[in-house]
Structure formats: structure tokens, C-alpha cells
Amino acid sequence: MSKELIFGHQNPDTDAINAAKAYAYLQTKLGYDVEAVALGEPNDETKFVLDYFDEPAPRVITAAKPEVDSVMLVDHNEAQQSVSDIKDLTITHVVDHHKVGNFETEKPLFMLEEPLGCTSTIIYKLFLSENVEIPAKVAGLMLSAIISDTLLLQSPTTTDTDRKAVEALAKIADVDYKDYGIKMLKAGTNVDASSADELVDQDAKSFTMGGKNVRIDQINVVDLQDILKRTDEIKAAMQKASDANGFDLYLVLVTNVLDSNSALIVTGEPKTAVEKAFNGSLNDEGVMNLPDVVSRKKQVVPPLTEAFE
Amino acid sequence: MSKELIFGHQNPDTDAINAAKAYAYLQTKLGYDVEAVALGEPNDETKFVLDYFDEPAPRVITAAKPEVDSVMLVDHNEAQQSVSDIKDLTITHVVDHHKVGNFETEKPLFMLEEPLGCTSTIIYKLFLSENVEIPAKVAGLMLSAIISDTLLLQSPTTTDTDRKAVEALAKIADVDYKDYGIKMLKAGTNVDASSADELVDQDAKSFTMGGKNVRIDQINVVDLQDILKRTDEIKAAMQKASDANGFDLYLVLVTNVLDSNSALIVTGEPKTAVEKAFNGSLNDEGVMNLPDVVSRKKQVVPPLTEAFE
Structure with missing residues (x-):
């Protein structure tokens, strides 16, 4: 099987980056040759998260075709939110929680869309259904993404499934998610330093x-x-x-x-x-x-x- | 929750009709108010199957909006293969194994596409992950759909997942699937009587x-x-x-x-x-x-x- 890249949308937020990392971990365990990359630099919130869990920032790409023929998308499906040369690539997997926009493939693929608060919640469920153990660090990354997307479970997008995932992942990551979550959200709101x-x-x-x-x-x-x-x-x-x-x-x-x-x-x-x-x-x-x-x-x-x- | 209709593609084959019936059974168990319908009459093969398992043919519809606002699609996703007024309806669920063609929604939905031999194989997996027991008759319907789509596991679309599903479903349905499968496929090939x-x-x-x-x-x-x-x-x-x-x-x-x-x-x-x-x-x-x-x-x-x- 030839190598594939996994990435979230342009202007990546914490879910776009961490869902890619968590899905890459899962797919590697399932036998795929994949690398999680990003379509932009991490924002301040994501930097806080990666620093907290001692995880490197993903490599940033602007095009994928020079490296691979096939890609896996997380946290988006629309071409205009994806990598610049998406039309030249085969999409083999999509895991996402957004509306579907003008999505088209030439062949059948794996595509899982669920109306949940966060893509990382869906990936957490995939870990369970595939019976793959979640390391503490990967749990921390998925937990952070759910806190980010649901604003600490306050957003109307939040579902019971997200709440249960947060409880379970906080235990695995050994994190007090409320205390950690407020620190994380505040880290992402330092707007004074930005143009x-x-x-x-x-x-x-x-x-x-x-x-x-x-x-x-x-x-x-x-x-x-x-x-x-x-x-x-x-x-x-x-x-x-x-x-x-x-x-x-x-x-x-x-x-x-x-x-x-x-x-x-x-x-x-x-x-x-x-x-x-x-x-x-x-x-x-x-x-x-x-x-x-x-x-x-x-x-x-x-x-x-x-x-x- | 208001009622929704579940249906497969126009010119329904055995998977289009039986996947709708099996998914309707599963979704009802999960608390949805749904009815499996069809976009056309069953073909000779499907008639043989419904007769064998003593299951009524689904009601045929030509438009859905007069009855419901929301629908669930199985075994297709492309608008031109769906009900005539699909553009006026909200699609809440899709379970399918085809390429995705120009698919678009206004809101997030549940959509599961998998590159397997048959939609009923995906629905069998959903029964497992949702922990819902499969009655013998529903197992027989899903088994028949997989035999139909994979030509008794001979088509190149057949995956190991389809093979495992056939073994498991044949046991639940208490059917010798090879013997039954050949009878079923032959029942669908009586072309002399058709114009x-x-x-x-x-x-x-x-x-x-x-x-x-x-x-x-x-x-x-x-x-x-x-x-x-x-x-x-x-x-x-x-x-x-x-x-x-x-x-x-x-x-x-x-x-x-x-x-x-x-x-x-x-x-x-x-x-x-x-x-x-x-x-x-x-x-x-x-x-x-x-x-x-x-x-x-x-x-x-x-x-x-x-x-x-």
C-alpha cells in the first residue's frame, strides 16, 4: 500500500490538527502507511495543546500531489477548504462532522460523516469500534479538540456523545478537563498580539x-x-x-x-x-x-x- | 421526531430493497420513526427473496415530499438515482457503497460510505456496533442482498468483510447460502418472459x-x-x-x-x-x-x- 497523507482544513484549528494526528495513529495501527500533516501553522490555542502534551507541530504542506496519489481528509470535505491540488488526488477516507458540499469521487471510498460536535469524537468512536487502545497522549489531543470545537461543551453543537467522549478521554489522558479546558481556551484568545x-x-x-x-x-x-x-x-x-x-x-x-x-x-x-x-x-x-x-x-x-x- | 422514509435507488435491485428494510428495522430499534419504501417494483430475483422469507414487497413511491420532510438513503447517494423530489427533502442519513456524486447537504448528517461489496454488509456492521440483535428474517434479507450484489461472492467487488457477513448471516437465517444463492440468482435471470x-x-x-x-x-x-x-x-x-x-x-x-x-x-x-x-x-x-x-x-x-x- 503506498503512503497517504491525512490532513484537516485550511486555517487549521485544534480539531483539524489533532483529528489528523489521532486518525493517523489509528490508521497506522490498522495497517495503513500514513502521515498527519497540516494545511497551515497551528494557532495559539493549538500551540498550547501541542506544548502541553509534548507533541510536535505537524509538517505544513501546500500541495499533496508531489508526494502522494491518495489522501484522507478529516474535519472537512469541501474542495475549497482542502489542499490546493485536491482535484488531482484520490480521496480514500473522510471523517468529518460538517455539511457535505459538492463532494464527488470516481470510486467508492470510506466516508463517515456524523452530526456530532467534533471530528475527534467520531475518531474516538472509531477507536472503540476497531478495538484499538488509545494512548494517553492521543486521548489528550482528541480531548483538546472536543473542548475547542464545543467551547468546553457549551456550544449548541454539543451532543451527549461528545460529553461521554470528553469524560472517557479525560480519564485516559489523566486531565481535569474543566480546569485544563479554560486554560486552553484562554490561550487561544490572545488577540492583542495579532495583526x-x-x-x-x-x-x-x-x-x-x-x-x-x-x-x-x-x-x-x-x-x-x-x-x-x-x-x-x-x-x-x-x-x-x-x-x-x-x-x-x-x-x-x-x-x-x-x-x-x-x-x-x-x-x-x-x-x-x-x-x-x-x-x-x-x-x-x-x-x-x-x-x-x-x-x-x-x-x-x-x-x-x-x-x- | 417526525416520520422519515428510507429507500434505495430507482430500478431497485435486491440490495436497494432489502437494505432499506434492514436499515428501517435497525433505526426503529434505535428510536427513529421510519418506513422502508421503494422507488419501483421488485425484480424477479427480489420477488423470489421476499417470497422465500415471507416478507411483503415495500410500498412504491414516486415522490416523498407529500409525506415527509426528511429521508434516509441506502445503496445510493446521487440525486439522479434517487426519488424525483430529492432536492426538496432533507437527507438525514446515507448508508451506501458507491462512488459519491455531486452530493450536497445544508446541514451535517449521518453518512457512511464504505468500499464494500454490498450496502447490506455495512448495515450488518451497524447492527454489530449498535449492539442490536438481528432477527432470522432480517438476516435472510441482508444475506440475499450480499449474494445478489457479489454474485455469490464471485464479483471483484467482494471483500473479506462481505464473506464474513455472509457466513454470519447464513447462520442466523439458518440457510445453506450456496444452494440458496444459486436458486436465487437463477430466479433473477428469467429473461424470456420480459419485453x-x-x-x-x-x-x-x-x-x-x-x-x-x-x-x-x-x-x-x-x-x-x-x-x-x-x-x-x-x-x-x-x-x-x-x-x-x-x-x-x-x-x-x-x-x-x-x-x-x-x-x-x-x-x-x-x-x-x-x-x-x-x-x-x-x-x-x-x-x-x-x-x-x-x-x-x-x-x-x-x-x-x-x-x-
């Missing part, structure tokens, strides 16, 4: 809605003002990125991870779709409060997709 | 290749001459169906289920793609022998797709 260009791109994903190129970024903070005091600077960076990359509409979701509220900063058009989606009005600065919204996947993408129809 | 119109449509599936509308049917026989002696009549029926439905290229794969050889009857264009795909020539009648070819999915669709690129 506006970095902030609007760091966790951004592209979507096609009603023929428009829509970019949605999320920034986690412990105080919304950490970002909102820099709104002009942030909007200029969004505009610059849109001009350079042809984004029609750009949304930055600023989320307070401690009290589970968000604010939305919007540039581009159609802004009316955003106002329709969230049944509210953008203020003169292009900002809207979104109380109780924390999940891009569950609370932003579906209503916005619907508003475009 | 050419019926034969070319019975197991036909549509594909889009290189922008062309390609129709591929498969007819199982115990002697290729059963069909080849009717080539003119078959080709006329293919041409008629193409004129009525806008098929550009029509392939009928005639397969001898006893010795695992096939012949291909072709109408429409581009015939050159067919000759390129199978590295051979069509004779003056538009017929080509395909020794050792028995699987549309594994031995016809992939090379033809490639020939169109």
Missing part, C-alpha cells in the same frame, strides 16, 4: 452561497471589546482580503468563549442576506450583536445559506 | 460523464445467448428509451452469473469512449465481449468515466 490581517484570516472558511463567494471567520475572545475596539482596522483587513481574493461577502464572528455571546462584523454585499439570516440590523459600523450564538457551523452557515435562497 | 423495453430499463442507472447523459443497464443471465439472440430488439428498445429521455450513450451489460463473463451492447455516442474504456472494438452490431467483467460499479463505470476525461 488585523492575521485575525480575519486565522480561522476563515470559504463557502459558495447563491453563487456568491462568502468568507466566514471566527475569533474567540474573553471580552468582545478586545476585537470591537479595533473594528475599523478589522474591516480594513477584511476589505483588503476581499479585494485580493474576490470574496463578495466577509463575516467575522467574534465569540466570547466565557459567556457564549457573539458579535458579527460584516463587509461586502449582499448585507441584506446577513440581516435576513439573523433577523436583525447591522449598525452604521456594519456590526450586529448575536446573543447566544457561538457556532459558525450550526448557527451562522445554515441561516445564511437559507437567506441566499 | 426488450423492460430488460433495458430494469436495472438501469444514469450517470453524467464528460457532460454526456450516460445510461448503463445490467441484465443477469445463465447464458449470454438468451439476450444476444435478441440484440436487434434490445438495441431498438435502447434507442427508443434514449429518444424519449435524452440519453446520449446507452450501455447494456449482459452478465453470465454462472461463469462470470459479460457482453456489452451499445447504442448512441460517443462509442469511441466505450472502445477506449475497454481497449477493444465493438462489432458491426455494436456488441463487445468483456471476459471476466461482472461488476458495473467496479469494472464498467470507472474505466468509462476515465475514458471521458
